[in-house]
Amino acid sequence: MSTSEIKPGEGVKDVNFTEDALSVDLIDGRTIIVPLAWYPRLLHATPEQRNNWEICGGGYGLHWPSETTHTDFSLNPLVVHDLPMGMK
Numbered sequence: 001m002s003t004s005e006i007k008p009g010e011g012v013k014d015v016n017f018t019e020d021a022l023s024v025d026l027i028d029g030r031t032i033i034v035p036l037a038w039y040p041r042l043l044h045a046t047p048e049q050r051n052n053w054e055i056c057g058g059g060y061g062l063h064w065p066s067e068t069t070h071t072d073f074s075l076n077p078l079v080v081h082d083l084p085m086g087m088k
Contacts, residue, residue, distance in 0.1 A: 010075060011059035017042075017050050024062070024075070032075070045069045 014025040022042065024032045036043040042050055042064065049069045056063040062073040 012055050012062060012075065015051075015053050015062060017047070022073075024073075026075075039071050039073070041069045041071050 010030075011027045012024060013027045016023040016025070017036070020036050020043075021033050022036055022039065024034075026032065045064075045068060049064070049066055052064060052066060052069070054063045054065060055061070056072070057074060060075045062071075064071045
């Protein structure tokens with residue numbers, strides 16, 4: 001089994017929200033979009049609470065520090081893919 005690491009360009013650049021999704025822009029130009037339903041505290045947070053995020057984990061994670069929205073988000077499972085040969 002191989003291990004993969006996040007590459008430098010895969011760090012967080014910006015974060016945006018729609019009514020039902022969290023969008024994370026990466027330094028390398030890609031965007032990761034996930035449903036807010038995966039993060040219930042953020043789903044039920046106000047726009048002000050959602051926008052109170054911090055980059056953490058050496059640039060590869062997000063943290064919402066308030067008691068109401070206390071949530072952590074790691075890019076690692078979303079950008080690192082060990083796909084079988086021929087699947088890349």
